[in-house]
Amino acid sequence: MKIISHRGASAYAPENTLKAFALAVEMGSHEFEFDVHQTRDGILVVHHDFDLKRTAGKDVRIADLTWAELKKYNVAAHFKRDRAFQHVPRLEEVIDVIGPVSRWLNFEVKNDGNVYPGIEEKLLAFLRSQPGLFEKTIVSSFDHGTLRRFRELSPELKLAYLGHNLSTVLLLPALKKARAVGAVNFHLALRIAFKFNISKIKKAGFRACVYTVNEKKDALRMKEIGVDGIFTNHPDILGKWTLKG
Ligand code: G3P
Numbered sequence: 001m002k003i004i005s006h007r008g009a010s011a012y013a014p015e016n017t018l019k020a021f022a023l024a025v026e027m028g029s030h031e032f033e034f035d036v037h038q039t040r041d042g043i044l045v046v047h048h049d050f051d052l053k054r055t056a057g058k059d060v061r062i063a064d065l066t067w068a069e070l071k072k073y074n075v076a077a078h079f080k081r082d083r084a085f086q087h088v089p090r091l092e093e094v095i096d097v098i099g100p101v102s103r104w105l106n107f108e109v110k111n112d113g114n115v116y117p118g119i120e121e122k123l124l125a126f127l128r129s130q131p132g133l134f135e136k137t138i139v140s141s142f143d144h145g146t147l148r149r150f151r152e153l154s155p156e157l158k159l160a161y162l163g164h165n166l167s168t169v170l171l172l173p174a175l176k177k178a179r180a181v182g183a184v185n186f187h188l189a190l191r192i193a194f195k196f197n198i199s200k201i202k203k204a205g206f207r208a209c210v211y212t213v214n215e216k217k218d219a220l221r222m223k224e225i226g227v228d229g230i231f232t233n234h235p236d237i238l239g240k241w242t243l244k245g
């Protein structure tokens with residue numbers, strides 16, 4: 001089962017910052033997940049929310065800021081344990097930190113309602129700009145139109161279906177949608193990660209990864225029911241709970 005650093009080692013350092021990714025590397029991570037947005041001047045950056053309200057305490061949207069403006073905000077401001085300045089990293093800064101040790105990279109593209117037109121082309125160009133990067137990449141998005149556009153642009157790109165507000169009742173239609181875009185993975189929330197659902201997903205031919213798993217009992221249950229990967233804010237569980245394999 002893959003132990004995937006979720007927004008870096010985000011339990012210990014401000015999520016989606018270079019500090020969080022460097023710490024995840026230090027903790028021995030080889031698999032990473034992070035969230036991709038685009039600035040007003042077309043720079044790909046890594047941050048969870050569409051705005052900086054929660055992380056920097058500022059009511060500004062990434063889509064409205066240039067990179068030069070965005071990089072001035074402290075997105076560690078929300079993180080009580082360590083508020084020392086951290087900027088929203090550019091995508092290539094993150095890959096510089098985690099790329100050399102990474103074996104599997106999940107770029108989650110936040111593009112609800114196509115708020116970042118052209119982000120698909122831009123990310124594909126980036127993935128092709130570094131040797132070996134495309135091959136170890138899987139792209140996911142809660143926005144189905146985004147997944148469809150990725151598939152139209154690239155038949156080879158690995159895609160993961162990400163179920164928004166998914167329930168057991170909605171699982172079958174979601175599996176159909178995942179198949180329609182040629183997804184290889186199906187990523188689902190812990191609250192619906194039961195044996196029945198996982199076996200439906202796997203029987204349909206997908207690998208199942210579950211977010212966000214931060215407790216030992218849940219991690220062990222995921223392994224038991226055949227989950228292929230867990231997204232965790234505590235990537236150090238890798239050594240502690242010996243979940244690998
Ligand atoms: O990609 C898995 C998970 O990160 C999706 O939810 O809200 O944490 O981006 P969220």
Ligand code: CA
Nearest residue numbers: 033034035108
């Ligand atoms: Ca995410």
